[in-house]
Amino acid sequence: MPEETHLLEAGGIPKKRKSGHKKGRKTKKKVNAFPGAGEKIKIDNRMRKLFRKRAREYDSDDDEEEEEVAASKDDNAVPLADDEKNLETHGLDDDEPEVSDNENEEEDDEVHPGIMKFTEGVRAFRTAFQSIIKKSVSDDSLGPVMSAHKNLVAEKLAEEETERKAKGEAKKEKHLVGEKGHVKPANYLDAHEKFLISVATKGVVKLFNAVNKAQHAQKGLDASRSKDAKAIKKRRKEAFFSELSKPSFSSAKTPAKVQSSTGAADSEPPAWAPLRDNYMLTNSKLKDWDKMQESSEPEDFRRGSGDSSSDDD
Amino acid sequence: MARFGNNKKKAFVKPVMKKPKPGNVDHITGDKIPKSFVFSRGKLPGPLKQLEMDLRKLMLPYTALKLKEKKRNNLKDFLNVAGPMGVTHFLILSKTETAPYLRVARTPQGPTLTFKIKEYALAADVAQAQLRPRSPKDLFQNPPLIVLSGFGTGEQHLKLTTIMFQNIFPAIDINTVKLASCQRIVLLNYNKETKLVDFRHYSIRLQPIGVSRRIRKFVQNHQVPDLRNLQDVSDFVTKAGYGSESEADDEAATVTLASDLGRVNQASSKSAVKLQEIGPRMTLQLVKVEEGLCSGVVIFNEYGNAADTKRQGKQKDAEDLEDVERDGDEGEEDQGDDEED
Numbered sequence: 001m002p003e004e005t006h007l008l009e010a011g012g013i014p015k016k017r018k019s020g021h022k023k024g025r026k027t028k029k030k031v032n033a034f035p036g037a038g039e040k041i042k043i044d045n046r047m048r049k050l051f052r053k054r055a056r057e058y059d060s061d062d063d064e065e066e067e068e069v070a071a072s073k074d075d076n077a078v079p080l081a082d083d084e085k086n087l088e089t090h091g092l093d094d095d096e097p098e099v100s101d102n103e104n105e106e107e108d109d110e111v112h113p114g115i116m117k118f119t120e121g122v123r124a125f126r127t128a129f130q131s132i133i134k135k136s137v138s139d140d141s142l143g144p145v146m147s148a149h150k151n152l153v154a155e156k157l158a159e160e161e162t163e164r165k166a167k168g169e170a171k172k173e174k175h176l177v178g179e180k181g182h183v184k185p186a187n188y189l190d191a192h193e194k195f196l197i198s199v200a201t202k203g204v205v206k207l208f209n210a211v212n213k214a215q216h217a218q219k220g221l222d223a224s225r226s227k228d229a230k231a232i233k234k235r236r237k238e239a240f241f242s243e244l245s246k247p248s249f250s251s252a253k254t255p256a257k258v259q260s261s262t263g264a265a266d267s268e269p270p271a272w273a274p275l276r277d278n279y280m281l282t283n284s285k286l287k288d289w290d291k292m293q294e295s296s297e298p299e300d301f302r303r304g305s306g307d308s309s310s311d312d313d
Numbered sequence: 314m315a316r317f318g319n320n321k322k323k324a325f326v327k328p329v330m331k332k333p334k335p336g337n338v339d340h341i342t343g344d345k346i347p348k349s350f351v352f353s354r355g356k357l358p359g360p361l362k363q364l365e366m367d368l369r370k371l372m373l374p375y376t377a378l379k380l381k382e383k384k385r386n387n388l389k390d391f392l393n394v395a396g397p398m399g400v401t402h403f404l405i406l407s408k409t410e411t412a413p414y415l416r417v418a419r420t421p422q423g424p425t426l427t428f429k430i431k432e433y434a435l436a437a438d439v440a441q442a443q444l445r446p447r448s449p450k451d452l453f454q455n456p457p458l459i460v461l462s463g464f465g466t467g468e469q470h471l472k473l474t475t476i477m478f479q480n481i482f483p484a485i486d487i488n489t490v491k492l493a494s495c496q497r498i499v500l501l502n503y504n505k506e507t508k509l510v511d512f513r514h515y516s517i518r519l520q521p522i523g524v525s526r527r528i529r530k531f532v533q534n535h536q537v538p539d540l541r542n543l544q545d546v547s548d549f550v551t552k553a554g555y556g557s558e559s560e561a562d563d564e565a566a567t568v569t570l571a572s573d574l575g576r577v578n579q580a581s582s583k584s585a586v587k588l589q590e591i592g593p594r595m596t597l598q599l600v601k602v603e604e605g606l607c608s609g610v611v612i613f614n615e616y617g618n619a620a621d622t623k624r625q626g627k628q629k630d631a632e633d634l635e636d637v638e639r640d641g642d643e644g645e646e647d648q649g650d651d652e653e654d
Contacts, residue, residue: 178358181413183432184593189444196513197588200500201566203460204517204586207487207495208568240487302563 214240346483347405348375350391350403352382355407360435361413365406365435367593371499372404372513375483388607393475395420402481405607415597416607417477423605424476424612428597431509446587447516449496456482457497457514464503470602470613472512473505498588510614512595514533515588522567522583527552 189197351369353361369378377400391403405416413433418425440446459482464475478501485495495517502511521529530552531538543549566586570578578584602613 099617105475129474173359177410179360181430181432182360183434185434185442185443186437192511193590196502196511197515197590199462199502200460200498200513200515200588202588203462204458204495204588205566205568206499207458208492208586211487211490211492212569 054175210240210244325444331332336521338430340528345401346403347376347397347480347481349404349481350377350380350395350400350578351404351406352380354388354407356384357408357413360623361406361408362552363414363435363437364433364593364595368404370404370453371457371497371593372481373456375456392421392606401488403606414600415595417481418606419477419480420606421600423607423609424473424477425603425604425605425607425609426477426599427601429600434592434594436514436592438592439590445587446478447518447591447650448518452496452516452591455496456483456495457499458517459499460599461502462500462502463505466505473602473612474501474599497591508598510597511637511641512597512598514593516591518587518589519568519570519578520583522588523622524582524587525550 340630351372353365357365369376369380394400395403396430401420403416403418403420407414407416413430415428415430417428431455440448457477461475461478464471491639495608498515499516500511500513500515502513503509504511527538538549540549543552567583568586569583594652598615599613600615601611604610604612
């Protein structure tokens with residue numbers, strides 16, 4: 001099979017050679033025909049003759065294969081050179097005639113166009129390659145562009161650039177809108193944050209102390225026994241009020257201080273009911289809790305101000 | 314193939330509707346537990362979506378953490394689900410050109426408080442700003458405490474805000490509450506001059522007082538201490554640590570515990586209360602109070618116009634004029650409401 005494919009490939013070349021002057025179209029065809037698209041190309045008699053003649057030149061049968069390979073190499077080399085020349089003609093018009101001259105010479109040497117000796121094929125390739133190497137590339141932002149429409153490419157690129165810029169700006173704007181109000185906190189605590197923490201801490205401390213008092217009182221009593229249950233109920237209330245009444249007398253200064261520091265001059269009681277100094281003490285009767293132990297039935301003290309009816313409004 | 318036929322013949326059994334679980338009610342105190350939905354109206358940008366997620370975490374455990382919302386869901390859909398689920402509060406985030414908005418509403422009747430979010434920082438931002446962000450496993454297993462401060466100016470809308478936020482988390486019974494369940498605190502601080510509400514979320518930590526840092530860490534960590542540099546074991550106890558024991562002198566932040574808490578906090582000894590922010594952080598401005606759920610009569614408007622014009626309109630008995638004016642005002646000031654329905 002390798003022989004056959006070589007033949008096919010070789011057959012493609014002379015066909016192409018016939019239309020020597022139309023180079024632009026030729027390259028296209030070549031691309032189609034070259035990579036093993038052998039079925040389309042007919043093996044004409046002339047080619048067959050040629051190969052037979054070449055085979056005769058080498059007298060041995062063993063050499064025939066080698067010759068074939070060499071020939072195929074030749075054929076490969078030529079289109080390559082041709083290819084590059086084509087590219088070159090677009091880029092550099094000055095070099096073209098020289099190269100083509102070379103080629104013409106080569107063709108003249110041979111009886112059959114398209115087949116040339118190994119050394120000559122290499123030479124053609126070399127000249128073409130050298131002409132490319134010699135070529136000075138202009139210091140363009142685009143780099144080497146092997147196209148006649150160099151300006152068009154540049155224009156397109158510039159257009160793309162502006163488009164991308166506009167898109168980026170739009171995206172940035174959208175991002176800014178989305179980030180509106182988003183503030184990254186500083187990694188230190190400023191005065192305001194410290195104040196807020198102190199307020200929250202005060203709330204927690206007050207609650208914990210109240211819980212402590214309430215739960216401490218009922219220690220050692222069994223809620224299941226009715227006698228103890230009564231006592232618990234009584235004590236709960238007492239302990240809770242005693243706890244709450246304490247800070248209203250002892251630490252009355254501190255909250256006022258804090259408030260004044262923030263600008264709120266008048267000592268407004270905090271809204272959270274347990275934070276208020278007079279929490280659950282608005283009823284004056286309850287102030288003297290220790291004197292009237294037979295007070296009303298116990299209730300649960302909730303975190304809120306305890307008015308569940310307020311939900312309705 | 315025969316199997317399909319069999320399946321088809323099976324009589325349709327009506328699924329038994331379960332009655333709402335008693336989970337709506339606290340099993341100790343018997344109070345109704347408030348539950349909440351946090352969702353958004355309209356499309357939110359990335360950071361606000363994150364804020365929504367942070368708010369859901371803050372509202373844990375009585376909230377829908379993975380609430381799915383679609384574009385076509387309207388307020389009624391949420392309301393329909395809220396009834397059977399026992400959801401009592403809605404926190405609704407929305408966004409306009411000017412600012413993001415947060416609406417806190419009670420279901421199903423209202424009222425609705427509309428806050429303009431002046432500034433906000435996500436929990437992630439807060440954690441990033443800290444040297445050692447703290448996130449214990451059971452942090453979000455219990456509802457937070459809430460502290461409202463500075464709201465007692467006597468104004469009606471502030472009173473309403475107070476009530477609203479007091480009831481958004483379950484109440485605790487002082488006699489039965491376990492201190493270990495108090496892990497977080499939500500603070501709302503009203504600044505009277507700027508009329509802004511600072512919304513903060515802290516985690517509560519208790520530390521024994523009078524114990525050197527070294528020993529505290531030793532008890533907490535269960536790790537063999539490094540004694541290489543010490544001459545004697547007693548040095549480990551007696552030798553003072555670094556000089557940064559400044560926390561201890563803050564008298565106001567000390568409590569005596571009712572019961573032992575964790576490994577280090579004994580009931581007998583005193584403990585210091587330490588708060589560390591966990592975020593999110595918001596600065597809110599109360600813009601509007603509506604009587605219904607995102608609808609109804611405007612009770613309060615920060616910009617004042619709507620309420621004033623309404624009153625004037627009533628006095629003049631010129632209702633048509635009033636309507637026109639009100640519509641105009643609302644259009645100007647509250648684009649956030651346009652997204653509804």
